[in-house]
Amino acid sequence: MLMGEFTLDALALCRDRIDEVDRRLLDLLNQRTSIVEQIGRIKQHLDLPIYEPKREDQVFANVLTHNRGPLPPEAVQRLFERIIDEMRTVQKLKMFEPEAEPDGSSPGGSSSGAAV
DSSP: OOGGGSSHHHHHHHHHHHHHHHHHHHHHHHHHHHHHHHHHHHHHHHTOOSOOHHHHHHHHHHHHHHOOSSSOHHHHHHHHHHHHHHHHHHHHHHHTSOOOOTTSOOTTSOSSOOOO
16 A cells, blocks of 8 residues: 555545445345345245245355455355344334235225324
């Protein structure tokens, strides 16, 4: 590294790049969440369990196989364990959430979502 790379301006630029990457990660996680919600509805319709250990193993194998670093495999595993855990929670919530009527109201009446 050159001496000019160790400045407050260089630090600010790196942080700006991190912020941009974080926004891209958030967008990708939200895309993944939308797909997980759809999977939850399919599983509910087919009366399948939320937790599928074999599928989780496939996800881990996929990301570990495609990891080119510098993130260590152990870190990739931990990150995806956390992502999968959060996605499982989303799936549970989605499976037990009443589907909205075409007008946006819930099947039982009010569209506010507030407990009555």
